[in-house]
Amino acid sequence: MFTKKTVFVVGAGGSFEVGLPVxxxxxxxxxxxxxxxxxxxxxxxxxxxxxxxxxxxxxxxxxxxxxxxxxxxxxxxxxxxxxxxxxxxxxxxxxxxxxxxxxxxxxxxxxxxxxxNSTLREYDAAYNMDFANIPDSWHNTFCKMLTENVRLGDLETVFENVAIITFNYDRCIEHYLLTWLIKYMRIPYGEAAEICKRLPIFHPYGQVGLLPWQTTSGSGVRFGEPPTEYNIRQISSQIRTFTERVDDDDMLSAMRDYLSEAERVIFLGFSFGKMNMDLMRTGRDGPRKDVLGTVLQMSNPNKAEADHRIRTTLTGADSGWLVTGMELSSVAANELLNNYWYRLSD
Structure with a gap:
């Protein structure tokens, strides 16, 4: 379980581990x-x-x-x-x-x-996935860290110190969390859905529809639903360009509040593109922050610039003085979480 306020920022590399394209x-x-x-x-x-x-x-x-x-x-x-x-x-x-x-x-x-076509596809209509044949990913490690030493009766508190910002259009995180809780915790779909709704998760560029459990009517878009004329038109209206998403002041304000208040920020499979970093810039100070991130296959000059962009984004000033620890590792997302498990669960 995470005891410090932690924000995960997820890019395409995070979904790549379960078979989605970069x-x-x-x-x-x-x-x-x-x-x-x-x-x-x-x-x-x-x-x-x-x-x-x-x-x-x-x-x-x-x-x-x-x-x-x-x-x-x-x-x-x-x-x-x-x-x-x-x-x-x-x-x-x-x-x-x-x-x-x-x-x-x-x-x-x-x-x-x-x-x-991802490894998270369901094999029946009851939200069952073949976990035994899914290659390990950061999603699984995250769930294990999240529920470490947590009794079933305390499950509703697991998301109290966690928020996720994902720049991906897919719903892999939400889908995995729901099915993992159902399988591991042995709880019914409805109970797992209510617990998952407690997780603050932001899609700055939108997503390919809400999953059924995320809607009041249950009429959302199933994970991996075949594209049709109807859902392409319906879902595409929920996708946002950079300009359109900037206009969503409420979402951006809430997202930046979580980043500002975070004590720990973890970047997974994220490219640190300037447009996206600017979108997250808090413009204000908060508690001192410990930062971890993946920079797999990134050149040393780009790593140095990623370091600078992170400090600028999270501090509201170019000095980056609020970032007290910065470790950018040339590993994939799952390896990063495993490598720093003890530190993150402290």
Missing amino acids: GSTLKTRIAEKLDVRASGSFEGNPAIVRAVASAAKETSSFGGAVNRLVGAAQAIRGAMPLAISIDNYLNTHSHDSDVVMMGKFGITACILDAEA
């Missing part, structure tokens, strides 16, 4: 999904084609709208090899509603497919 692979898959054409016949990924047709029907000119959206899809396809990430590309072209819509369609279809 940014470079995601760009390629989005380009493949957006291979739609309107010359002679309207062809391409069936779900995206139907989503485009549905969106076009709501305009004054169906044919003109289809041509614009197909053109936007082709523009994204051509630019993906040049882009830092799909997020950066959509931020650059945030003025073009057609590009933004098609980018979100591509993201939605790719992430739902990636969830369905």
Whole structure:
């Protein structure tokens, strides 16, 4: 159990451990999904084609709208090899509603497919996963640390000192937590769901829909649900570009409050991109902070810059004086948590 106020910041490398794509692979898959054409016949990924047709029907000119959206899809396809990430590309072209819509369609279809093909996929409708055949990941280590020395009757308190900021669109963290608690703690779905709802978790760029247990009606989007015309259109409206998410003042304020008040911040599979670091910048002081992070395959000059960006983000001043301990390790997320288990559970 975590005794100090701890915030986990999770990037694509965190989901990579359970089989989801990192940014470079995601760009390629989005380009493949957006291979739609309107010359002679309207062809391409069936779900995206139907989503485009549905969106076009709501305009004054169906044919003109289809041509614009197909053109936007082709523009994204051509630019993906040049882009830092799909997020950066959509931020650059945030003025073009057609590009933004098609980018979100591509993201939605790719992430739902990636969830369905991940190691966390369910094998039945009762939220059962084959844990014995899931390669160990930081999700499992996190749950073990979270519940160390915790009796079943005290389970409702496990998230009291923890918050998570994830820059991923997937719901791997939420899905894993729920199924882990059901299996290990031997509690029913409803009880596990109520406990999971206590965890503050922020998706600055949105997510591919709320899971059923996260909604009051239970009509959310299941983990790895097949992309359809309906859910692509519905879910894509919940994806946010950098500009759109900056406008969500309530979410950003709450997220920054947790970071400001944290005594420990842990970066897992995160790239420390300037756009994302700026988004988290607290602009105010708080308690002194102990920082851990993964910098797998990162060059020494980039590690040094990551160190500087962390201190600036968490302190509200370039001096970074509030960061009293900083250890950036060239390991994957799960190895980092295992290496520092004693320190984190102190």
